[in-house]
Amino acid sequence: METQPEPTSSLTFSQFELDSRIKQATQAMGFDHPTEVQAAVIPLANESKDLWVCAKTGSGKTAAFLIPALQHLLQNCPEDSAAKVLILAPTRELAKQTHKQCRQLAEFTPIKSGMIIGGEDFKKQSALFAKSTAIIIATPGRLIEVIEEGSADFSRLDLLILDEADRMLDMGFKNDLLKIASVCKPERQTLLFSATLNPTIKGIALTLLKEPEKVYLDGIQAEHEDIEQQMLLADDFEHKKKLLIWLLSHETYEKALVFTNTKIHTDQLRGPLRGQKLRVGSLHGDMDQSERNKTMGFFRDGTIDILVATDVAARGLDIEGVDLVINFDLARNGNDYLHRIGRTGRAGRPGLAIALINSTEWNVLAGIERYLQQRLIRRTIKELEGRYKGPKKLKASGKAASSKNKKAETKKKASKIKDRHRDRKKIGKRRKPSELKTNG
Incomplete structure (x- = not known):
């Protein structure tokens, strides 16, 4: 059974406007109360809005995008629809975990899901588009191979989801993400999930999202209290x-x-x-x-x-x-x-x-x-205990005091040289009568 983070309010999944089959699945999984990110995202996503969500790992974000995806399919799409939802993940492991939770949430529905990831049979993955697989969960690198091979068809895609988009960018998938988005239906909904708000992720968000609602919760830079x-x-x-x-x-x-x-x-x-x-x-x-x-x-x-x-x-x-x-x-x-x-x-x-x-x-x-x-x-x-105790500390006088002393010493030496030079200039010169002292 999938574990659900601690709830943040008394709100329950039964209070969402969801298909009864999804509610049945959440109950079977022990998901009674939504987490903060789920409570914020699910209602907005159900309104077909583009979303940019910043939330830390372990906050329950997978269900936050899977539940609206399933709701959309049950409400709007015939059972034989293929490639209506695409979920991109940075690693095979995350894709597998997402697929597992997707199947659990879709247990009481006819919705089919499949994976396109490295290390698995390429022909079987290519065939997903001809098998009424409504939800495709993929890693960018392998999906690009399937697209270039010619079997991928996202012309009818309704929902594009980028999970851990910041990590995909860190791994060098920016061009792949842009290429994948370019072959998807332009009139689609896009949900972008990240754990950071750095300039790179802002750039991709501005490119792929249309007037997005922003849901910024306690992202990864927040203190890990636990x-x-x-x-x-x-x-x-x-x-x-x-x-x-x-x-x-x-x-x-x-x-x-x-x-x-x-x-x-x-x-x-x-x-x-x-x-x-x-x-x-x-x-x-x-x-x-x-x-x-x-x-x-x-x-x-x-x-x-x-x-x-x-x-x-x-x-x-x-x-x-x-x-x-x-x-x-x-x-x-x-x-x-x-x-x-x-x-x-x-x-x-x-x-x-x-x-x-x-x-x-x-x-x-x-x-x-x-x-x-x-x-x-x-x-x-x-x-x-070892020999290394951390970087060596400067003496109490500090760099500034040391520098000041050096300058003073240099100035003092220069002054002495100047005095000697002036005295040296007078050696051998006859003094004027007015400069001579008289004895009175």
Whole structure:
């Protein structure tokens, strides 16, 4: 059963103007009360308005766009309609989760949905357009391949949904998104969901949305109240490894995510952690889809309780029970950092995020703290304290005082040289009678 974040009001799904079959599905899923984003989005989307929604991960946004999509199809489209709704997602994992929830919400309806993602049979995906598949859920890269192959038909599309649009832009899909939108029916409704309000996402929103209603909730830059954020100083890779093993052996957690910046570090950590009898798996972009599916299955069912991953797992993975996130390598910027720690502290549950920081990462940490507008809690593990204590501080006099002293010293030297030069000019000169002193 899908989990629903904590409700924000006494409003119930039964109070929305929805088809009875959708209400039946929400009840079966245990979705009694809408979340803040659902309460804000569903009524506006049902009015066929373009929407730009900014809301943090784990806020219940998937149901916020799926429910209006299903309502539109049941209310306006015949059962044999194909490709009436297109949902774009940045990763295969997020597409799969969206598809799963779509099928649950459409359980009591005749609506069919299908996926177009990498790692799956291309011919079967191309055939979706001839099989009355009303809802297509796709990743941009594979969908472009299907479009170029010639089998995709979005000429009758009513609703285009971009989920985690900011992440798709971060991954370099801007041109793909624009190309996909260009082959869709111009007279359509578009819903754009993002977790940030940076200039890049504003540009794509202005391009694709027509006079949109803006729903800005607590986006990703808002403080993660349910996540305690800590940092530990480390000397080098080996020291970080010791800290990591200690944390995974002493902290209390149901599931833990460990993030690295490279697949090499991911592979280098898996063996030593297993050597400590820890149940660990790894996930990175070079793994084929069957391997990724197998690993994620083990993580979900608890066969393994630690996953070491690159940023391929930072977005779009809704894994229940992740209550510890460790940044073995610090994320490269504040946005990526927040996406990583957003895997925990979801739906009102507490989480712990710990960053291991060496000397080369200190300035990046400072930038992330400015981005967050808060400082990470400094922590030490007594038996594993290292040599690195952070950047060296200047003496109390400071740079300004030092500079001032240097200038004064230079001026003093110059003055002495000037005096000697003036005296030297008078040597050997005869003084005038008026300059001579007389004895009276």
